[in-house]
Structure formats: C-alpha cells, structure tokens
Amino acid sequence: MMDQGSGDRALVRRAGEGTHNQTFDLQRTFLVRSDESKGAFSHWIENVPAGAGPPMHVHHREQEMFRVLAGQFRFWCTGEVQDLTDGDTVLIPKGAPHTFKNIGPGEGQLLITLTPGEGDGFFLEVERLGLTPSRDMPQIVEIAGRYGVEFLGPPPA
Template sequence: MGTDYTITVSKGDSAGLIGVFEGRVPAGDGPPVHIHHNEDEVIHVIEGDYEFWLDGKTERAGPGRSVFLPRGVPHTFRVVGDRPGRNLAILTPGGFEEFFIKAAEQDLTIPEDMAAVVELAGLYGLEFVGPADWA
C-alpha cells in the first residue's frame, strides 16, 4: 500500500498484548484518516520528518519523538519533506499487524483497491473516515 512494513512483534509473540511493526514511508505519503476501534497506538519516529493529524489538530515530529494515538480517535500522518520516513508503530492489544499481512497477500493498494481495503480493515476494527484537514 505504498509503505514497506516489517512486523517485529506479533500478537503471537506477546500473548496478544502488543503488536509492533516498522514502517518505511515514502516522502509525502501516509494513510487516509482512520480510527482504530480496538487498539491504542504509539508511533515512534526513527527517520524523517512527520506531521500527525489527531482529531483536527496537527503536530510535527522528527527523529526520536513518539506520538500517542488513542483508540476511537480519528488520526493520520504524513512524511513531510523530500526524504522518506521510518517509524516504529506499537499497538495494544496486538493483532492489528495481521491487517498488513492480509493486505500484502491480496496485493492491495490505496486508492486503487480502496473498496477491498475498507472491507479488510473492517475485520480488524479499522475504519477509514476521510482525508485530513492539513493546516
């Protein structure tokens, strides 16, 4: 879906408590605005400059910074500038990381396969709610 994901801790590794994956995100890219209904999420920026949108507010985050994204709250991010970004996402409880495995198995892309992505996302308590109102 434009980003390379590497799962580093799966729900099976943690008795379901946590899921951790690394994302390598192209410059200018990021997911549509979405809501995790089942998990809280922390994104830790390793490389690049990110802009986060959380429930209508934006904030910048660079390397070494972490942002908490609570379940039930619309959010997204994008990599700003001309360099790709790299981040570590930590979700609790675990299990959402399987969404990326299934999306890769089906070779889904956004926006071309958005209907199928939305259907798959629903199985993981993920709801897409639209584009960000970037400041």
C-alpha cells in the first residue's frame, strides 16, 4: 500500500509503483507528484528510446535536474553541449533553453526532478486529453504556457 505522505508520515514508493504516464512517445513513472510534495518538487523516471528527446524548451518557473540511470545522452543548455552517461547528473537553471537526446544504441533511462514541481501537471493533462504533437500542437503549446513552459523549436541536429 502506498502512503500519500500526508502530515508527518513518509511517502513510500516501491519498485514499479507510481503514477504511470505516456506523452510524446515517452514513458514516465512519477515517483513523487507535486501534489504529494505540497508543490515543492516532482520526481520521475523517464524511459527514452534511442534517438528520442524533447524539442528545445524553457521552464520559466523551475530548475530541472537529470541523472542518467542508463544510456548515453547529449544535453544542450544555453548553447553548451555535454554528453552524459550512467551516473552523470546535470542541473538546468530556471529560464535556460535546453533539451536532450538519447544518443546511445538502445533505450536510456533518466531520473528527473523539477523544483518547484507543478510542471508535472503538463504531462498529466496532455495524457488525460489524449493529445499528440502531430495533430494537437497548438493546444499542447497553450497547455505548456499555463505551466510556464515555452517550446523554442526542434532539438539541434
């Protein structure tokens, strides 16, 4: 049984537990949603197929931290490029244009933390509405704006 972390009780998530989400062809499992941390942060695992990654974007409200659990990733942040692999961590400052791409031969896995955490609501809302970028990008952009996220264009080549 999962404890919701109310009051002074611990929130415990066992392996495989959490809120499962699939948006933009990426599977993620929210280990701690922002509504469970009083908005302080959200924390999830994201499975990223080879060659996949989000468009260049900015979080106007949050810092975003990535830890590579498995695989090889290229991160772009404010014009700088870093290649990261198993165990590496990168912290993206609030307001910094950034993206990443799985440059390894197979699926990779990231542990991601947003602080403060309300940005997880973007993924949950897009999934709930069944939106996909190929047909619903204007609505996705509008939802992103409500969460302080701005898309700037495709990832660098």
